[in-house]
Amino acid sequence: MRFLLPAFVLLIPIALGLAKRRKSTAAAVLAAYALAGARFSAYSLTVWKHAI
Numbered sequence: 001m002r003f004l005l006p007a008f009v010l011l012i013p014i015a016l017g018l019a020k021r022r023k024s025t026a027a028a029v030l031a032a033y034a035l036a037g038a039r040f041s042a043y044s045l046t047v048w049k050h051a052i
Contacts, residue, residue, distance in 0.1 A: 007037065 014033070018026040 011033075014029065018029060021029075
C-alpha cells in the first residue's frame with residue numbers, strides 16, 4: 001500500500017493538467033506513465049529481495 005500512495009499523489013496533478021489537453025495527448029502521457037510504472041515494477045521485483 002505504501003508504494004501505491006505516491007502513484008496516486010502524482011496522478012492528481014497529471015490528471016488536472018491533462019483535463020484541458022486533447023485526448024491524443026492524454027492517451028500518450030498515460031501510456032508513458034503506465035510503461036514507466038511497469039518498468040519500475042519489473043526492476044523492483046528483480047533487484048529487491050523483499051519485493052514480493
